[in-house]
Amino acid sequence: MNGNRFGRLFQVTTFGESHGEAMGCTVSGCPAGLELSADDIQEDLDRRKPGQSMITTSRGEPDAVTINSGVQDGYTTGTPIGMVIENKDARSGKYEPFITAPRPSHGDFTYSAKFGTRNWGGGGRSSARETVNWVAAGAIAKKLLALEGVELKAHVNQIGDVVAPEVSFEELLEHSEENDVRCAHPETADEMQDLIADYQDEGDSIGGSIYFEARGVPVGLGAPRFDSLSARLGQAMMAVPATTAFEFGLGTEAAEWSGKDRNDDWEFDEDGNPVPVENDHGGIQGGISSGEPIYGEVTLHAPTSIPTEQQTVDWETEEVVDDAQVIGRHDPVLPPRGVPVVEAMLALTLVDFMLLSGRINPDRVDGKPGEYDTDYHPSNPRNQ
Template identity: 45%
Template structure:
C-alpha cells in the first residue's frame, strides 16, 4: 500500500492499524537542536485519544507515546525520529460478524476491490486511529513553528446545524468543553443536539476552522506546490474530511471582484491588508497575514440505525453496526487538522530557505 508518506524536506511516514500491536510515525528532516520530550507530544495526543466524553467512542486507549530514536538529552539530533503508540484495548471480535459485509460510508468495498483483501478489524489503516501518528508528528512541527512565533489554533465551528456565534468567540473556552467550541452557548446547544441524535441511533458531522498567526511571508511555491493547494491536500487526506475552504472559501462565488479584493495599505511603514478574503495566501504564497481555513467533516458512518447494503457474496442485506464508535468525529479531529497544517507549513518553511541567494548566503556565510 503506497501513500503513507507526507512532505518533502520535513517528511513523515505513518504506520500501523487500528487493531494491530501498535501505531507510529517516523519523522525525517527535523533540524537538530529542537528541544523535545515525550510530554511535548503527549499534550496533543491527549486531545485526540478516545474515551474522553460521552460523545466519543468508549474505547480506552492511553495513546502513550514513546520516542525510540532521534532525540538525545532532550534535543533532536537531526536523525529520523521514530515514535510508537501501543494499542491496549482492541476488541477485534466485535468485527467478526461483519467481516464479509460492506458497511455504508466505509472503505470496505473499495479496499476489497483494490487489494483483494482487507483488514476488517476497525477498518485497519482506514481507521481514525491512523491519525495518532500524524498528531504525534504534528506536535513536533508545531513546536518548531512555535519557536518562530507561529501560532496554530483549530476549533469546532459547527456541530450539525449548530454554529458558533462569532460575536461570542472566546478562545479560552475551546479547551473547556468536549466539542472544542469557542462559544459556550453553542457548545450547550451542540450537546443537546447530539443527545437527541444518539437516541435515534444516528451520528453527526460538523466543521473545523483553523487560524494561523504570525505566518512568515513567502511560504509556498508557484503552480503545483502553492501553500493553499498543499494545505487543501493535507486536510483532505484526513479520512472524514469532505471539503476544504481557505479565506472566503465558497462565499467568494457570491462576491464581486471589488468586494473580494483585499486592498493594501501602509501602517507604520508595514504593508497591511484592509480585509483577508484571501485567507493569508495570494498566488499560492503566504503574504504574512493570518491563514484561515475551514474543513467540513462528514458524520460518523458507523451507526446502529438499520441500513441496506450488500456483502462480499453479492447478497442484499440489512446491517446494524454495533460496537464502540464516535457519534461525532469532529472534536477529536480538531488537533488532527492542527497537525496537518503544521506539517505542511514546516515543510514549506524549509523549502523557502533556498528560494533566494541572500537567504542562502545568510546560512553559509
C-alpha cells in the same frame, strides 16, 4: 500500498492498523537542537485520544507515546525520530459480520476491490485511528513553528445546523479546550452538546466543521500552481478522514461576492511595508502567504459507523443484508476529536514550507540559517 508519507523536507511516514499491535511514525527532516520530550507529544495525543467524554468512543486507549530514536538528552539529534503508540483495547470480534459484507459508506468495498484483501478489524489501515500518528508528528512541527513565532489553533464552529458566531484568535486560545465539543463559544457549545446527544439517543450520528487559524506566518511561503500553499493545505486537510470540503479565506462564500468587494486594498504599515487592508484572501494570494493570518475551514461528514439497521450485501453468499448493524464503540460526531488532527496537518504543512524557504535552518535550530554553534547541546563534551 503507497501514500503513507507526507511532506518534502519535514517528512512523516506512518504505519499501523486500527486493531494491530501498535501505531507509529517516523519523522525525518527535523533539525537538531530542538528540545523535545514524550510529554510534549503526549499533550496533543491526549486531546485526540478516545474515551475523553460521553460524545467520543468508549474505546479505552491511553495513546501513550514512546520515542525510540532521534532524541538524546532531551534534544533532537537531526536523525529520524521514531515514535510508537501501542493499541491496548482493540476488540475485533464485533467486526466479524463484515468480513465479506462491506459496511455502508466505509472504505471496506473499495479497499477490498483494489487490493484483494484487507484487515477487517476496525477498518485496519483505513481507520481514522491512524491519525494518532499525524498528531504525534504535528506536535513536533508545532514546537518548531513556535520558535519562529508562528501560533495556530482550531475549534469546532459547526455541528449539524448549530453554527458558532465568529470568535477572535484570543478566544480560540482561551475557550476551545474548556468544553467537550471544543467550541470556543461556550453558549454554542452547549447547544452542540445537546444536538449530539439527540443523535446518540436515536442511534445515529451527525457531521460538522472545524475552523483553523495560524498567526505569525511570514510572507513568501508557497509557490504558484501545483506547489501553492493553498494546494498543499488542501491536500493535507482532504486527507483527514471524513473530510468532504476544505476552504480558506471566504471559501464558498466568495461565489456571492463581487470582485470589488472581495479584492483587498493595500496600504503601508508603520515600517513602510505594503500590507492588505482586509484579509478576505485568508492569508494566501497567488498560492503564496501574504503575512496575514491564514484561516479556513474543514467540513467532516457524520461518522459512518452507527448501530441503526442499514442495507448491505454479502459478496460471499451473494445475499442482500437488510439488518446490518455496526455494533461497537464509535464516535457520534467527529469534529471534537478532529480539532488536534486539523491543527497537526496545518502545522506539518507550514513547517515543511518554512524549511523549504530557509525560514528554519534544516540542520540546527539553535542559530540562523548557515550559522552553527557547537555549544548548544548539553551532551557536547565541552559542556561536561
